[in-house]
Amino acid sequence: MPPTNTSDASAPVRTRPFREGLVSLEPPRLLGSRCGACATATFPPREFCPACRAVEGLEKTELDRRGRIHSFTVVRQAPPGVAVPYVLAWVDLPADQVRLMSTVVGAEPEAVELGLPVELELTPFATGEDGAELLGFRFRVIDGEENA
Missing domain, CATH: 4.10.1060 (ZNF265 like)
Structure with missing residues (x-):
């Protein structure tokens, strides 16, 4: 919705x-x-x-919407207005053999590890000049049984 x-x-x-x-x-x-x-x-x-x-x-x-963390870093310093810490990762999409960079959410930075499964999600991050909500992408850690 x-x-x-x-x-x-x-x-x-x-x-x-x-x-x-x-x-x-x-x-x-x-x-x-x-x-x-x-x-x-x-x-x-x-x-x-x-x-x-x-x-x-x-x-x-x-x-494909699902991938795995190939490598990552925890960003602890950022420009004013950007909340830290956050995780910036190279995410592999094995089904497509594509690797891309994205932020990763859904886990404390200390809990992120190589190979962790993630899933694409869209997230609002700004408002356009026309008043439309602008959506970007990030990946969310998949937890529970979906981790297998």
Whole structure:
């Protein structure tokens, strides 16, 4: 269910990605590209394949929502207004053979470890000039039985 506007509970807040072509909202997915020649997937989408250099046959593709932490750091100093500490990680999406950088939430920084399973989530982080809520992405640690 989309968030509602606090000034008028009957009017839904418009939401959109902070950058077009980076994420889809329903269902939440990262948007990448896949090469028709060698099947290499990339994020963000590219105009050419970094593996085989093909410029034709690249198709937009939705990437898997689940991944694992490849490496990470705990950021303890940041510009004013940015809450610390937070986890910044390289996340592998094994189903697509893609690695990308993202913040990771859902666990205390001291509990984050290599190989920890994570899942994509969209999160509001700003308001656009048109009043729309701008959504970005991050990954949330999967806990409980889903960790297996």
